Amino acid sequence: MSPSLTPPMMQVPDQFEQQRQIDQLIPAPGAPAKRLAVGLILVVGAVAITVLNLGGYLYPQPMADSTFSSTSTWEVDSAGELVAIQVMVPNSSSRSVRVTAAELDAPGLELVEARLRLEPPVDWNTSGTDESTVATPILPTAEESVQLPADLPSGATGYLVLWVRPTKCDGPSPEIKAPWGVASATFDFGGGAFPPFSPTQTIDNPIWGDSESELFGLVDGEFVFGDHPIDFACEILR
Amino acid sequence: MSGPRRSRLFDSLVRLRWILPFVALTPFFVLVAAGDMSDGSAESAETGWVPILLAVWFFILVVLAVTVLMLNLSGHDPDAEDAAAELVADPLGRMLLARWLQRSRHHRFVGGLVGFILGVGLIRNGNSVPALIGLMAGIALGGALAEIHLVRGDQTSTRLAELRVRRVAEYVPLVDRLALAAVAVGAAAVVVLAQIIGQSGPTSTWVAAALVVVATVLGMQRLVVQRRRPALNPALAQADDLLRSLAASQGFARPGIALSMILLAQAVVNLGTASATSNGVEQSTVAPVVQLALWLAGAFWYWMSRRERSRSLAVSFATQRQSTSA
Numbered sequence: 001m002s003p004s005l006t007p008p009m010m011q012v013p014d015q016f017e018q019q020r021q022i023d024q025l026i027p028a029p030g031a032p033a034k035r036l037a038v039g040l041i042l043v044v045g046a047v048a049i050t051v052l053n054l055g056g057y058l059y060p061q062p063m064a065d066s067t068f069s070s071t072s073t074w075e076v077d078s079a080g081e082l083v084a085i086q087v088m089v090p091n092s093s094s095r096s097v098r099v100t101a102a103e104l105d106a107p108g109l110e111l112v113e114a115r116l117r118l119e120p121p122v123d124w125n126t127s128g129t130d131e132s133t134v135a136t137p138i139l140p141t142a143e144e145s146v147q148l149p150a151d152l153p154s155g156a157t158g159y160l161v162l163w164v165r166p167t168k169c170d171g172p173s174p175e176i177k178a179p180w181g182v183a184s185a186t187f188d189f190g191g192g193a194f195p196p197f198s199p200t201q202t203i204d205n206p207i208w209g210d211s212e213s214e215l216f217g218l219v220d221g222e223f224v225f226g227d228h229p230i231d232f233a234c235e236i237l238r
Numbered sequence: 239m240s241g242p243r244r245s246r247l248f249d250s251l252v253r254l255r256w257i258l259p260f261v262a263l264t265p266f267f268v269l270v271a272a273g274d275m276s277d278g279s280a281e282s283a284e285t286g287w288v289p290i291l292l293a294v295w296f297f298i299l300v301v302l303a304v305t306v307l308m309l310n311l312s313g314h315d316p317d318a319e320d321a322a323a324e325l326v327a328d329p330l331g332r333m334l335l336a337r338w339l340q341r342s343r344h345h346r347f348v349g350g351l352v353g354f355i356l357g358v359g360l361i362r363n364g365n366s367v368p369a370l371i372g373l374m375a376g377i378a379l380g381g382a383l384a385e386i387h388l389v390r391g392d393q394t395s396t397r398l399a400e401l402r403v404r405r406v407a408e409y410v411p412l413v414d415r416l417a418l419a420a421v422a423v424g425a426a427a428v429v430v431l432a433q434i435i436g437q438s439g440p441t442s443t444w445v446a447a448a449l450v451v452v453a454t455v456l457g458m459q460r461l462v463v464q465r466r467r468p469a470l471n472p473a474l475a476q477a478d479d480l481l482r483s484l485a486a487s488q489g490f491a492r493p494g495i496a497l498s499m500i501l502l503a504q505a506v507v508n509l510g511t512a513s514a515t516s517n518g519v520e521q522s523t524v525a526p527v528v529q530l531a532l533w534l535a536g537a538f539w540y541w542m543s544r545r546e547r548s549r550s551l552a553v554s555f556a557t558q559r560q561s562t563s564a
Contacts, residue, residue, distance in 0.1 A: 029337065053359040
């Protein structure tokens with residue numbers, strides 16, 4: 001028998017066949033309960049990550065969401081060779097951090113050593129002073145500040161004590177503009193702590209924030225004033 | 239409550255997904271209102287009915303928000319079939335498109351919500367840009383993930399594959415391709431400008447992110463258009479072509495374009511700020527104006543990715559098809 005040359009009759013696909021054809025192109029949707037469960041797991045996971053991140057548990061961010069400024073008294077060490085400037089570093093996160101290193105971007109001043117000085121813990125919830133101007137107390141003695149790396153507990157206010165010396169004191173004063181002298185610090189959660197992130201963050205609190213503001217220092221128990229950071233450092237070292 | 243009436247209520251509630259961000263802000267407004275009352279008239283706040291009303295209102299909002307959230311997370315989509323009916327006449331094609339519309343919307347909603355929540359965690363000093371970037375990135379990623387699937391082969395019969403070569407240009411609207419090219423050119427211009435000014439750092443990061451988004455969108459468009467397809471009856475093949483066109487434009491490409499424009503806007507403003515800081519001058523108005531223009535363009539492309547735009551996309555796809563075959 002020779003094969004038929006007539007094409008087979010087109011058949012209207014039944015519901016099962018329709019479903020089969022569509023399933024070949026795009027997966028069938030899962031049950032609503034399953035989709036709800038998967039969606040909820042994702043949303044709850046995202047909320048958990050967000051809460052942990054905002055609390056500073058996942059990434060060291062001691063200065064997140066806090067605006068602060070401080071003015072520092074410049075002081076000279078006992079040998080009369082270095083000037084100490086303090087920069088406020090509050091830890092407003094919910095987890096203790098460790099300050100491992102500090103840098104200072106202040107052309108004309110050389111950073112010799114950075115240490116950390118701690119203030120008693122501050123209850124940020126009840127103090128209600130996210131924006132505060134704090135006059136840094138008189139220069140701490142060597143016993144009051146600690147070498148880096150140093151721990152900064154949650155809620156505590158620390159001060160980076162930056163020991164600097166001018167690179168050059170003779171010749172004309174270099175022209176500089178405020179804001180000038182921005183410090184940055186590197187933080188982690190401590191040796192071996194997880195997660196092992198160690199970001200370097202700029203401390204938004206320059207040592208000379210406003211050209212109108214006067215610099216003041218303490219030399220031999222007497223206050224001295226200046227209006228040019230490098231000249232002032234040279235002057236109080238004389 | 240009877241079945242149909244409850245279903246109608248659910249249908250209405252699921253369309254209220256836009257209410258979720260407002261509900262999220264409600265505690266803030268309640269606290270502000272409570273604070274105002276305690277400042278002004280502490281007595282009335284303590285003894286009056288306003289706090290009770292506020293509490294009741296807050297409770298109703300929370301119940302409403304949770305219901306809307308659950309319905310949307312479960313993929314309840316009462317409009318998918320009507321929307322599909324507007325796109326194709328063939329019943330089988332309608333079923334196919336309704337399924338895709340539902341899948342795409344569900345993935346985009348979950349992605350957008352998760353992205354927004356993660357973005358909120360990155361908000362610093364009241365700058366809500368990370369939340370908006372997270373929202374848009376989540377929508378784009380969700381839309382793209384909706385296209386990554388493996389359909390199980392039919393083991394019971396012989397499978398026939400369609401061997402026609404499909405080109406991306408046949409499926410992706412010209413305007414989308416131009417927008418992607420514009421973002422790439424803009425990114426290159428920002429990089430050159432940053433080099434001239436001598437500023438890179440964060441600007442380069444934003445530019446790189448924008449370019450990664452553009453490259454991902456292009457790759458995904460190729461994947462969707464060239465995805466294998468079995469031999470189908472002509473009507474279903476036509477519906478599948480339209481599905482691919484919609485997927486490769488409004489599904490994930492347009493949210494991706496919106497996201498890349500927002501990332502580029504951040505690069506521009508970063509460059510402007512860095513340039514002004516390094517030169518010790520006031521920031522010029524050029525960078526903020528370009529930033530605003532890019533943000534508005536991003537909002538426009540997001541709007542173009544909404545389901546309401548499917549009909550016009552389908553019409554232009556059909557017109558393009560006719561002119562190609564003619």
